[in-house]
Amino acid sequence: MSSSNITSFYRQEKKTTKRKNDGGGGAIAKLCSKLGSDLAPLLVSSTDQLRSTKESSKEAEERLREFDMDMRYGPSMGLTRIERWDRASALGLCPPADVESLLLTVPTISHCLWHGRV
Amino acid sequence: MADSEMGEATLERKLAVYRNLDGNFVIQEEKYKGQQFSHIYFMRLHHMRSQLQSLIPEWKPHLPVNSILGLEEGKECIIIGTLYKHMKLKPSILDEYSKERSAIPLVKPHNFMSTDDHLILEDESGRVKLAGPMLAPSAFVTGIVIAVHGKETKEGDFFVEDFLEAGLAPQVDRPLDSREDKYVAFVSGLSVGSSAFNPLQFQLLVDHVTGHLGDENEQRISSQIVRLVIAGNSMHISHGFFSGQTVAPKDHAKLTEPIRELDIFLTQLVAALPVDIMPGCNDPANYSLPQQPLHRCLFAGASAYNTFVSCTNPHQFELDNFKFVGTSGQNIDDLYKYSDAKDKVEFMERTLRWRHLAPTAPNTLGCYPYVDKDPFLIECCPHVYFVGNQEKYETRLLQGPDKQLIRLISIPRFCETGVAVMLNLRNLECHALTFSTNL
Numbered sequence: 001m002s003s004s005n006i007t008s009f010y011r012q013e014k015k016t017t018k019r020k021n022d023g024g025g026g027a028i029a030k031l032c033s034k035l036g037s038d039l040a041p042l043l044v045s046s047t048d049q050l051r052s053t054k055e056s057s058k059e060a061e062e063r064l065r066e067f068d069m070d071m072r073y074g075p076s077m078g079l080t081r082i083e084r085w086d087r088a089s090a091l092g093l094c095p096p097a098d099v100e101s102l103l104l105t106v107p108t109i110s111h112c113l114w115h116g117r118v
Numbered sequence: 119m120a121d122s123e124m125g126e127a128t129l130e131r132k133l134a135v136y137r138n139l140d141g142n143f144v145i146q147e148e149k150y151k152g153q154q155f156s157h158i159y160f161m162r163l164h165h166m167r168s169q170l171q172s173l174i175p176e177w178k179p180h181l182p183v184n185s186i187l188g189l190e191e192g193k194e195c196i197i198i199g200t201l202y203k204h205m206k207l208k209p210s211i212l213d214e215y216s217k218e219r220s221a222i223p224l225v226k227p228h229n230f231m232s233t234d235d236h237l238i239l240e241d242e243s244g245r246v247k248l249a250g251p252m253l254a255p256s257a258f259v260t261g262i263v264i265a266v267h268g269k270e271t272k273e274g275d276f277f278v279e280d281f282l283e284a285g286l287a288p289q290v291d292r293p294l295d296s297r298e299d300k301y302v303a304f305v306s307g308l309s310v311g312s313s314a315f316n317p318l319q320f321q322l323l324v325d326h327v328t329g330h331l332g333d334e335n336e337q338r339i340s341s342q343i344v345r346l347v348i349a350g351n352s353m354h355i356s357h358g359f360f361s362g363q364t365v366a367p368k369d370h371a372k373l374t375e376p377i378r379e380l381d382i383f384l385t386q387l388v389a390a391l392p393v394d395i396m397p398g399c400n401d402p403a404n405y406s407l408p409q410q411p412l413h414r415c416l417f418a419g420a421s422a423y424n425t426f427v428s429c430t431n432p433h434q435f436e437l438d439n440f441k442f443v444g445t446s447g448q449n450i451d452d453l454y455k456y457s458d459a460k461d462k463v464e465f466m467e468r469t470l471r472w473r474h475l476a477p478t479a480p481n482t483l484g485c486y487p488y489v490d491k492d493p494f495l496i497e498c499c500p501h502v503y504f505v506g507n508q509e510k511y512e513t514r515l516l517q518g519p520d521k522q523l524i525r526l527i528s529i530p531r532f533c534e535t536g537v538a539v540m541l542n543l544r545n546l547e548c549h550a551l552t553f554s555t556n557l
Contacts, residue, residue: 071242074160078153079489087490091164 060106067099068112076112084112129329129337131391132300134344134438134543142493143408143430145486153487155480159200159261162492163241166263166473167198169284177282178267187243189270197276198265199241201258205456207232208482229455231256239266239276249275256458257468261477284473286518289499293439296544301343302437303327303551305538306398306446306506307531310383311376312354314533322553323538324383328390343540346391349506349529350398350431350446353380377402377416384426385419392425396433398446398507406484407448407476408432408493432475432494438543443500447507449476450528452483462528463514466505470496470516470524502541504529511537513548 068076073088073095082103088095102108109115174183174196184195207230235255237248248266265282305323309315325331329340353376359365365373387393397403397412404410411428414421421428429435432445453465456478469475475494479485499518504527512528525546530537538551 074164074242075154075156078151078157078487083489090490 056106057108060102060108063099063102064108065113067096068114077114077118080110081108081112082110129334129341131329131341132298132344134300135436136345136392137436138427138429139434139436140411140430142434142491143432145408145410148486148488150487153489155485155487157489158480158485158487158492160242161488161490162261162474162495163200163263165492165495166284169473170198170263170265170282173282173284174265177265178280181267183265185243186239186241186246189246189276191270191272194267194269194279196265196267197239197241197246198263199239199245201260201262201264202238202240202245203235203255203258203260203456204238205230205232205235208456229458231456231458239264246270246274246276248278249273250278252278253281259453259456259478260481261479262472262474264472283471285471286516286520286522286524287470287473287496287499288520289501289518289522289524290439290441292501292523296438298544299342300438300543301339302442302502302541302543303343303346303538304349304444304504304506304527304529304541305346305532306349306351306529307533308348308352308380309354309400309531309533310352310380311356312533315354316533316536316555317379318555319536319553320383320532322555323532323551324386326551326553328386343391344543345437346387346393347433347442347444347504348393348395349433349444349504350396351400351507351531352395352398353377353402354400355402381417381419384417385423388420388423388426392427393420394427394429394433394435396429396431396444396446396506398431399448403431406486407479408486409446434500440502440543441498441500442502442504443475443496444502444504444506444527445475447505448483449479449494450505450508452476452478456482461512462505462508463512463526466503466526466528467514467516470499470503473497499524501525501546502527504539507531510535511539511550513539515546 064081067073067081073084073093076084079087085095085100085103171183178196181194181196184197186197186199189195189197209230237253237255237258238245239248249271250268266276266278267280268276268278271277308320310320322331326336326340327343327346329337355373355376359373384393384395395412397409401412402416403412409431411430414428417426420426432443434443436442449469450462450465453468454462459465459468469477473496475496476483476485479494480487499522501523502525506529508528508530510528511530514526516524516526518524523546525541525548527539527541527548529539532538536553538553539548540551541548
C-alpha cells in the first residue's frame, strides 16, 4: 500500500487474483455469464498482452477503486464489486451508473482493492 | 378429551391460525466467503439512520444533521451513529498478549460495568467521544443507533444535550376482541438430562396441557390452550462430552439419553396440541445467533407429527393475527452483562425502544456475518414479546405513544422453578402455572 505507482500496484493485484481460486473463480463465472463465454480467456490471461485495452483498464480500475473507497456504499471488503453495487442500489443509495457499466462490460477485477491484502 | 361418566360431549381443543415467520432467521442462501462483521453494522446504521431521520423533524426541526467528521467546534447540531461503549473490564482476547499482566480477576464477574465506562458515537466518517451527564453509560450498550443533539467541545468530545432513540416501532392493529379465551403456554429451561431435571414435574405439565389431568373444569381450561412454545434449553448434555475427545461406544447411550427422553415427552405433547420448540444456548444447535432449528432427526418420535414445529432462535410467528417475537434468552442475558436495569423486563423494553432484538451482536454476542441485512432489526412492533431461561417469571403490559400495546413476558427456567406461563389471547393477560412435586 505504500507504493503510489499505479502500474506496479496493479500488477501485484493481478497476481493475487490469479492465485485465489475461491471467490475469484466464482466472480469470473458470474462475469462470464454476463459477458458471454468468448470473453472468458481474456479474464484468465494477462491483460498486459493486449496493449490496446491496457490504458482503458487502468482508467476503469481507478474509477472502480474510487467506488471501493466511497464510504457511502458501505464496506468494500468481503464481497465482490458487483455485489456491493447491487446492494447499494437495493438500499436506494443510487450508486453511479458508470461503475455498473464498467463492471458489466470491461473485464475488471471482481473484488475490491483490499482483497487478499488484509 | 374428557371421558365423563355422565356421558357429556367430549371437549375439543380450540384452534388458532398459525403463521411461521422464521424465514428471516433461517440461513438459506447465505454463503460465508470470509466477510467480516462490518457489513452488519453498515446495514444496521443505514436502516436505523433513515428511521431516525424521519423522526428528527418532530423532535428538533431547527438543527442541522451532520456527519461526525463534519463537526465544527461549538456549533450545535445533531449527529446519528452507532454507540460503542468502552468498558475496561470487558474481557478481551488481547489481554493474553499485553505486556503488563495486571491482576486479572480469576472469578469472572457476571457484570462487566465499571464507573470508567464511556460512550463513543461512530458513523462511516469517524467517531467521537460523548461527554455530559445526559447519557448514562450504564443504560446503554454497544451496537445501538441513536441520534444525539449537542456540540463539539474544545477537547474534541461531543457534549450531549439531548438524545433520541428510535422508540417503539409502529404496530399492526390488534385483532378485535374475540369472546373466547384462547391460551398460549410458554415454558423454557426444561434441561432434560440435567441433575436439576425432575421428570415428575415435567410429566405433570405434559399431562395438564394435554388434558389428562384434573376434573372437567381443569380439562376445559386445558382445551383452551392452542399452542405450546418451548423457549430453549430443553436438554442438557453432560459437559464431560464437550472435551473434544471421541465418545467411547459404551458412553454413546449416555450422550443421547437426554435427547431420547425429551423426544418421549415431546411425542406426548405433539399428539395433543401444536408445539413450537426453539433452540437455546445448551441445545445441540449452532452457537451464533440466529440459532437454526433443531434437526428433525433428534426427535424421531415427535417429528412424525405435523403439530411439531422446530423453530429458530429468535422466533417469530403469528397466531390469530397476533404477532409474537421471542428468544431463548441470550440477547437479554448479554444486556445484563454489559448494562444495568431494575429487572429483565426493562431490558426487554429497551430492546423494543432501540428497535433491535440483540444490539450487542456481533460485539459480545455471537452472530452470523450477514452481508446484506441485519435480521434482528424490529420493523414492526410485536404484540407479544417473550424471553426464555430467566431467573423468575415477570411480565408487563407496555403501552406505546402510537397506541401500541405489547405484552412482555420473562419465562423462568422450568427445571429450577417449575413455572410455566399462560397467555390469554383474548385480553393479553398472563398468569403463571406452577407445578410442584413437594408434598
